Amino acid sequence: MEVRILDEFRTIVGGRGLISSPEELHTYECDGLTNFRVMPRAVLLPNSTQQVQAVVRLCHRERIPFVARGSGTGLSGGALPVENGIVISLARMNGILEVDFPNARVVVEPGVINLDVTGRVAPHEYFYAPDPSSQSICSIGGNVAENSGGAHCLKYGFTTTHVLGLEVVLPDGSLVHLGGKTLDTPGYDLAGVFVGSEGTLGVATKIILRIVKRPECIQTLLAAFPSTNEAGAAVSDIIAAGMLPAAIEMMDDLAIQAAEAAVHANYPNCGGLLLVELDGPVAEVEALMTHVNEICRSNGASEIRKAQSDAERALVWKGRKAAFAAMGRISPNYIVQDGVIPRTALPQVMSEIARLSQETGLRVANVFHAGDGNLHPLVLYDRRIAGQEETAELLSSNILELCIAAGGSITGEHGVGEDKKKMMSKMFAEPDLVTMQRVRCAFDPLQLSNPTKIFPTPRLCGEKPGEYVPRPLESAGIAERY
Amino acid sequence: MDAATKSEASGLHSALRYKFIALVGNEYVRAATAADAVARAQPKLVIEPGTERELAEILRLSNEAGLAVIPRGGGTKLGWGNSPARADLILSTVRMTEIIEHAWADLTVTVEAGCTIQRLQETLGQHGQRLALDPLWPEKATVGGVLSTNDSGALRLRFGALRDLIIGVTIALPDGTLASSGGKVVKNVAGYDLPKLVTGAFGTLGVITRAVFRLHPLPLNSHFFSISTVNAEETQKLVLAVQDSKLAHAFLQSHFSDEKPPASDILFEGTEAGLAAQETQLRVLAAPASVCAASNSSWTARQELWAFSDPASAAIAKISILPTNMARTMKLVAHSAKAQQLRWKALWYATGLGWLRLEGKPGALCAALQALRGELQGQDGSLVAFHRPSKMPAFDAWGTASDALPLMKAVKQQLDPKNTLNAGRFVGGV
Structure with missing residues (x-):
């Protein structure tokens, strides 16, 4: 990355908010899914909405792709850096800004740890319901990106159920407010679209959460x-x-x-x-x-x-x-899978998994959120044995095909990210994916925000005549014009 | 319909009309009548496709020809929103009523957009299940219409709104694309959550052709109670105390008006043992106010607001505030109504959503709504007018749009670039 750009980033976030030395950047080359690794050009740690805006504006001006990152516990490579891009870590924006018990609302910055929300409201016998297994370290911003679930979403719903409003820095650096403290703010439910969009629509800088009274x-x-x-x-x-x-x-x-x-x-x-x-x-x-x-x-x-x-x-x-x-x-190594089936298909899918396990000689351990059909088969293998990793990967993706065939989904809570992009075309038809990408184009016409994730074939957004600018993905030869 | 309009409908688009007939059959393409008018805009044709493919194709042809399309389900809420800027064609889902799959053991249902809520509930009820939603006029309102208007009632407190119940959707876009998103399972994070995007979008982005919902069991038992309070402050205290308690109520709504002291209805659902225990707790919590058993009429309280005597002198608004602003808002309402010599009645949910009816002269209604909207928008709230007398001075249904309006317009531009669907009916002129 050019020195002048690094200098500009440094001016925005200060010397302590910029990481650019290769040894320190290693920490950020992957998230919880460690088999994908990409070195970012730099990591920025802004400490305010204004700083996030300034960083994103600079990215927009220079056409630098960016990936927002919370605690990096994601299991689908959602926070995996993109080539020639930067990472925006929200770790320093970790304030709980408002706690309003009578209205059961809490306003937080994205770097706040999930369990800390409950920690803060527990003395008044409230809790924050979404409880992914990583809740003691994962951040609310990351939960918003992934629409995280957890064991208790059968009754209480997912992150999206508990996010009432968002302050978002759009990929051109402008600031918008989606939803709000009150329900049904007039207009499209863009907060509903943003939650679970895996960082592809912008960066959330403030989140209005709903908290729940602890049951008797x-x-x-x-x-x-x-x-x-x-x-x-x-x-x-x-x-x-x-x-x-x-x-x-x-x-x-x-x-x-x-x-x-x-x-x-x-x-x-x-x-x-x-x-x-x-x-x-x-x-x-x-x-x-x-x-x-x-x-x-x-x-x-x-x-x-x-x-x-x-x-x-x-x-x-x-x-x-x-x-x-x-x-x-x-087991020395294992792959965590995340698929969903209609609950009634469980016996049939289980016996299919057992058959696959027998055929390959690899053990599969099963952990489910059984109420909602969310399976987490864990494929056990030993990397030191030649060919076993490939077999395990194949087995793991075959399990997803079983989920699709049963009328389910390729992910219940871990997200598509980098990991399951290819499976998207098995679950959705082309017009479905094109329609989703049209929505993405409304948010991010230049495709700078986590650009290579979710969709199997990135497509470029329609352009107004006369102002052609080559896009990073296009220049890199990895996307077609749309 | 006068002769001139009729000849326009048949003349101007005769080639196109022939294509429509070829697609869906002669009996399902007809000239629109005065009864088909939408907020004073008179469309020319009504088309009733039988399948989602037919619907998508009609939409594509209309879009190509530059016709303005208004999707219609049961037509119960067609007057909501601003008047359409243009209206050529009503695209009715009246024939698309199939309940495609009730996977009762998985607590999900896939249903076509034209199915009425009542018919859907009756079918679900056969397996002891329900769509946990109490929308207006369920006997006529359809799945597509209820989704597009995001209509929710008292049960929202416990079960969430449509955004929390819908798990999959198929929409027809103006270019003829049929796109699905979400799926048939409750837990699913693959791809963007477009079911939420089209919920409450007033049919401005695409026409919903089918939806998949998560279901809930019908309650084993349910008990209603009613609690009278002396004034809005006391009601507010009661509501906040119940909300802050460990009671597991399914809904909590409060009635206010210019003639009677406020009263609140609370519904419990569950086992007899659980209900008895909660009743005891409620009595302690509400004291000294007395708790009486209430009737099932609580279910239709919102609908009764719409039973006004004269549509030319009534306005109905949906108001959203923070729950702690309820008493303050009721004071504002009483004050504005008094200043403008209006009668008023309101139903408020513990979620902070409320429905207000004002009755009086159109000019006074407008002044009161304007004053209220100004106050509420200053407190993170909103006021959306869903019924306005035809003679009321211009008053935007939605109010000031947020800083996300350019983004909303960009979404509209992506999915409906020619502004074919419900032109000008939504927020900020979308």
């Missing part, structure tokens, strides 16, 4: 089944009985072993473990829990336990939330 009581039940089939049947019966639990999680034997090895969650040893959490008024929860208990028994649960204290409940969840990382205990 929370009860968590663990039920051990012979296999995931019986556990899945129990889930169906719970849903059919008209209940909407706060969370229903399922783990298979391999996932249980790994979680046990990692955090000693004291899970029963079984083929399919179900974790059902109900919350609400005490009398309501107790009545429903009795019913859940009966349903689990009648579906063949050999052991049913209730977490008796907050500490036990926390341990149960710790085991579940540590499940991905725990794979390191039972």
Whole structure:
């Protein structure tokens, strides 16, 4: 990157807000998906909306692509830098700006850590509902980009449910306010479009969140089944009985072993473990829990336990939330997959996964948000064995094809990012993708904001006659004109 | 319809009309009548395609020919928004009523845009499920119309608005593209969330042809209660206390008017044991105000606001404020109404959304709405007028647009560059 441009960036963010030495840049060459790596030209750490605007304006003037980054915990390569581009880290913008309990609103900067929102409002018995497993380190800005979910979105919804408004720096550096503190602000629901757009529509600099009152009581039940089939049947019966639990999680034997090895969650040893959490008024929860208990028994649960204290409940969840990382205990390498199926397709998709596992000789551990059909198969392999990584990657993408064939989705919460761009054309038809890209063109006609993500074939936006400017993607020969 | 318009409809576009007939059949292309007028704009033709492919093709042909198209479902809210700048053709979804798939075990439904909410609910009810939404006039309102107008009622407090219930959508764009986004599963982050983009877009970006919704179980039991309070401040205190409590109410709405003291309705759903416990808690919380069992009429409270005696002397506005501004807003309303000699009635949800009816002379209605809008916009709020008497002085339905208006126009430009759909009806002239 030219020195004069680096100097300009330095003038905007100060010496401590600019990282340009190769050894320091290494930290930013990937996110939580470490098999994709690109060195950014520079990393900028602005500390205000004005600085973000100035950085983006400069990028716009010089046609420099940029990628916004929160904590870098994403699992789809969403925060992977792009060639010849810069990274805008929002880590220094980490203030909780307003807490308004009577209206249940909180205004935060994008670098605020997810769990810190709950930490701040917990003394008044409120919480911030979206709870991705990485919630102790992931940022709200990153959650907004990915529309992060978590175990409790079955009842409480996703990040998009809890974002009421956004202050956004558009890719030309202008500032807009989408949504607001009140509901249904007149106009298109562009906040709804922005959340989950994986950093391709601009940079959020302020976020208005909704917080939720903590329920009177929370009860968590663990039920051990012979296999995931019986556990899945129990889930169906719970849903059919008209209940909407706060969370229903399922783990298979391999996932249980790994979680046990990692955090000693004291899970029963079984083929399919179900974790059902109900919350609400005490009398309501107790009545429903009795019913859940009966349903689990009648579906063949050999052991049913209730977490008796907050500490036990926390341990149960710790085991579940540590499940991905725990794979390191039972396998040298693993791929985390994220697919969604209609819940009823679970037995069929599970047996297909088992078949693929047998055919390839690779073990697959399964962790699901069973209530909403979100699967996280973990493909275990050993990189040191020649060919095994390729086999594992193929197996992992075959699982996604199963999800598509079952009428599901290629991602429930991790995002498309860099990782699943190619799968987008299997899930969507060309006109669907073109329409999405037309919306993108309204936000980012020059395609500077995280330009190479989500779409399998980047397309350039229509141009007004007479003002032709070559686009970075076009110059690089990786996009066609549109 | 007068003879001149009729000859224009058949004459001016006769070649095109022939194409329309070839596409959907003679009986589904007809000259528009006075009953088809939209906010004083008189379209020329009404076309009723039978499939989404037909609909997309009609839209494409119209767009090519430069015709202005107004999509129509049940027609219950067609007067909402500003008057169309142009109106040539009504594109009706009246024949597209199929419930394509009720995947009851997965708690989802895929339905065509022209299906009425009531028919949809009846079908879902057969498996003990519902679309957790209470829109206006469900017997006539269609899926497409309710989505386009983002109509939500009291249940929004617990179950969210349409943006939280819709999980997939197919739209026809003016260039004839049929585009789907979202999917059939509740949890899905693949691609942009276009279901949210078209929800509440007033049909200005594309015509919704089908939607997929997440569903909720019908409640095991439900109990309504009503609580009277002496004034708006007390109502506000009660509402905020209930909201800050551990009660798991499904909705909470408050009635205000110039004739009666305020009253609030609260609905609980769940097991008998849970309902009994919550009732006890509610009584403690509301004391000294008394809590009485209420009737099912709470469901139709919003619709009753629209049962005004004379459309020429009534206005209805949807107001959005912070929940803590409710009492203050009610005072403002009472003050403006008094100053302009207007009768008024309002229904307020604990979410901060409210519906206000004003009755009186058109000039006075306009002055009151203007004053209110000015005050509310200063407090992060908004006022959107959904019914205005035809003789009321010019008053934009939406009010001042935010700094995102250029972006909204850019989105419109991308999807509907010739301004074919509902021209000029939406925010900021979109």
